[in-house]
Amino acid sequence: MATGQRVIQVPRGWAACVTMAAAVFLAALGLSGSMSAAPAPSQAAPASAFPGPADVDFFRKNIEPMFMRDRGGTMPGYAACVMCHTWQTSLRFRLETPATDAGWTAEQSRRNFEYVTKVVDTASPESSRLLVKPLEVGAGGMGHTGGTFWKSREDPEYQMVLKWIRSLPANRYTAPRAAPVDFEFFRTCVQRVFQNPRDGHIKCSNCHGAGTGLLAFAPLPAGGRSEWNEQEAKQAFAAISRLIVPGNPVESRFLLKPLHPDGGGSYAHNGVRRWQSRNDPEWQMLASWVRGERKGNSCS
Numbered sequence: 051m052a053t054g055q056r057v058i059q060v061p062r063g064w065a066a067c068v069t070m071a072a073a074v075f076l077a078a079l080g081l082s083g084s085m086s087a088a089p090a091p092s093q094a095a096p097a098s099a100f101p102g103p104a105d106v107d108f109f110r111k112n113i114e115p116m117f118m119r120d121r122g123g124t125m126p127g128y129a130a131c132v133m134c135h136t137w138q139t140s141l142r143f144r145l146e147t148p149a150t151d152a153g154w155t156a157e158q159s160r161r162n163f164e165y166v167t168k169v170v171d172t173a174s175p176e177s178s179r180l181l182v183k184p185l186e187v188g189a190g191g192m193g194h195t196g197g198t199f200w201k202s203r204e205d206p207e208y209q210m211v212l213k214w215i216r217s218l219p220a221n222r223y224t225a226p227r228a229a230p231v232d233f234e235f236f237r238t239c240v241q242r243v244f245q246n247p248r249d250g251h252i253k254c255s256n257c258h259g260a261g262t263g264l265l266a267f268a269p270l271p272a273g274g275r276s277e278w279n280e281q282e283a284k285q286a287f288a289a290i291s292r293l294i295v296p297g298n299p300v301e302s303r304f305l306l307k308p309l310h311p312d313g314g315g316s317y318a319h320n321g322v323r324r325w326q327s328r329n330d331p332e333w334q335m336l337a338s339w340v341r342g343e344r345k346g347n348s349c350s
Contacts, residue, residue: 100219101163110159113166113214116207117145118153121197134196134318142179142301143169167218171225175215178225181208192292193265195303195318229342231296237283239349240290240339243332244268251322254308265289267304299337300328309333 101109117131136147144165146158154162169179176182184199185191185208191198200208215223244254244267258268267290271278278286293304300306300314309315313327325333338344 100222101160106156106160106163109163109166109214110154110156112210114154114159114162116211117162118148121199131196142295142298143183167223170215170218170223172215172218172220172222173224175212176203178215180215181211229297231291231294231339231342232345233284233287234346235339235344235349236287236290237278238347239344240336241268241278241283241286242349243336245270248322248324251324254321257321265292267293294340297341299340302340305333305336305340 117135119130121130132145132148135143135145145162146154146165149155149158166180169183171178179192182190182192183194184196185203186198186201187193189200189202191200199205202208203212244258247253253268255268255270258266260266260269267286269278269282269286271282290304293307294302303316306314306316307319308321308324309328310323310326311317313325315323315325328334328337335344335349
């Protein structure tokens with residue numbers, strides 16, 4: 051070990067990837083210099099054969115190490131991508147649990163390649179979720195429970211990922227064009243959910259109202275009114291749209307966070323669990339809305 055490098059101590063615990071993430075941290079940092087200078091593959095494999103061995107090898111050397119890198123975050127020294135995206139399988143972006151302290155096997159990396167390319171959009175690389183989730187919101191990011199990794203689009207790591215996405219076959223990895231969610235149904239039916247807590251719970255607006263420091267998708271109507279005006283509803287709709295994957299309720303944070311983990315929900319939510327399972331009629335109604343099936347002002 052070179053003089054001056056520090057070792058991160060981590061607790062032994064829930065999975066091998068926790069210990070591995072810290073053990074590989076220095077090695078991942080050591081790759082950063084070569085990563086920033088590495089050229090993208092000069093010639094992509096034919097679409098029918100993609101990804102080829104050279105494509106996976108480039109991914110292993112230049113993209114995968116980022117997923118092990120220490121990010122600080124809410125648990126200083128621990129919060130690498132592998133800390134959440136290996137075991138929270140309900141997340142849209144997932145990774146294999148590394149086989150050893152040295153990282154992933156070649157076969158695991160091939161599977162990681164397939165997982166990661168599900169959150170890229172070669173038709174519009176800059177809008178890829180792989181880029182906008184860890185990006186600072188003020189720089190055009192979407193917000194990320196795991197923290198902000200890039201303060202701007204000029205970050206060398208951001209630029210490396212963008213370069214890699216642009217090197218992929220142009221029409222192979224494109225985001226699905228799902229039906230948009232309906233604003234009128236949101237205003238009439240969805241906003242009511244925020245104001246009607248279940249027994250023993252608090253309102254969504256208690257935490258997600260304006261000025262709470264969290265994403266304000268459930269602000270209270272101003273001036274003591276019982277209904278939201280057009281401007282308030284549109285602002286809330288814009289906020290909640292960041293938590294929705296149109297057409298895909300099981301990957302939409304709006305429906306994952308308040309859902310109990312035993313029912314397929316996210317493990318991370320500081321608030322209450324409004325639904326115990328996806329069979330809850332209210333969850334089903336909102337899922338239909340996310341799929342683009344519910345429109346208008348009928349809330350049955």
